Amino acid sequence: MSTLLYLLAGVGLVAMGLHALFVHTHLLRQVLALNILSTGVFLLFIAWGSRSPADHADPVAQALVLTGIVVAVSATALALALAVRIKQTTGKSSLSDEADV
């Protein structure tokens, strides 16, 4: 039962993250959207790793999520650094569509 709850929450977070990533143009909101999306993916990993016997969860799934979190933190740091630089050079804090080649 609780596994189903985690699964649903994971799917919900993934959907919210995807939606926000495509809808918002503000740099910070896009970084947040990606973080929500990745949290959703990690939650799904945890749910999938909670297989029987129910007294212990699959450690591999948890190790993968830990690694994933480290990767997500570094990616977020790079995204934020870039966002700050974009704000400093262009004065804008959201992506417009005319900035093409």
Next chain:
Amino acid sequence: MSELPWIVWAVLIPLAGAVLAFLWPAQGARVALLVWLGTGVAVLGLSLQLIQSGVQRYAVGGWHPPLGISLHADGLSTLMLLLTALVFGPIMLYALAYFKNPAHPFWALSLFLWTALNALFVSGDVFNVYVSLELLGLSAVALTALGGQARALVAAYRYLLASLLGSLVYLLGVGLLYAEYATLDLQTLGRVISLDPASAVALALMTTGLLLKTALFPLHFWLPPAHASATAPVSALLSGLVVKGSLYLLLRLWLEVFPTEATSGLLLGLLGAGAVFWGSLYALRARELKPLIAYSTVAQLGYPFLAFPMLGAGGEVVVVYFVLSHAFAKAAMFLAAGSVLLAFGHDRLSELRGLLQSLPLSVAAFALAGTSLMGLPPSGGFVAKWLLLQASIAAGQWLWAVVALLGGLLSAGYVFRILTRAIADPKQPAQPKAAFPMVELVALALAIVSVLLGFLALPVLRLLEVGR
């Protein structure tokens, strides 16, 4: 000598070099050149081991799969490692002359990029692949941002979003596979996988994520701005090698893990055809040199996918040959475009009349690399198209050969847009700011290799057969 685990050194040497160059930036260039030497030796050693005793495996820390992490190199991995070392070396020499700054952040970042590529090529499980893909994406984005101007920063940011989204979608697929089969090992997965709905969804997710990272039409939107606004050596790395990382992975997954299913391969072939036409049309309309070359990358990335419907029936060789010839040709073109930027401070096509008189070596590089992009004999591009023709006749799928021939005409169109202007008689010849013989020669050397690849088909195909 033959007992050394060269496969480990091929990843460790660039990693150690990257950390060293990061901590000690003043010596960045020197470290990078040493790493080139060391990694070159490691990759050559690995190739010899492979030829002598077949597929190489290494269980990290002595822990064997399914518990531990295993490195794995067959003919395909080794070929990609060799390609990376061969393309990286000249680009580093070029960067030395281009940046004129041995302490430039380019060195540490490019070594991290090299680590990620090599780790990707020898990864034996789908999760290690994810970690290497992320390292690859992050270092590629940071390199793109080195351009510094607003255009490069925005392009790098878009690239980062696309890259992260691609990895997360891929990771979701990995999770599904793990939930079902309780293993991450590529070979084990290949043995136990069956085509039930959950696996089909997992495969679709992994493929979509990787296609986004490979920038296959219609998921290519992030590539042209990023590749066009990065500095020339970075553009050469991005177009020549980085997109090939995820393409390599797609090939391996489709060839060894996913159960064969014809219709999905057909879809990839059609997307590839779309890429060939879409990218070429935009390259024909571009007003500047680097965007033209970047859109040409979008088009050229379509060709390997034309062979995906024929995987297992000669298609895999076609994919590899397109990857090899495009890597050299496109690196050469971006480096030559960098020489034009250095010499004139701009790359507007309309003002490049008479380029032949001011930068003859760069024009030669454009012409030779162009031969390979068009697929004229005896270039590597010609061999790739020839193999595609053979495979499509053998499989009775003529469509792909027709697309490749039409695409050749279109690429002739955009290559000649550069060449006709270059050989035109200028009204008032533009004077280059200075002479850059080193920079021009490196681009020319890569272009020559892209043509010579046409003569190397046999050894390449033989190496590819190891472990197949």
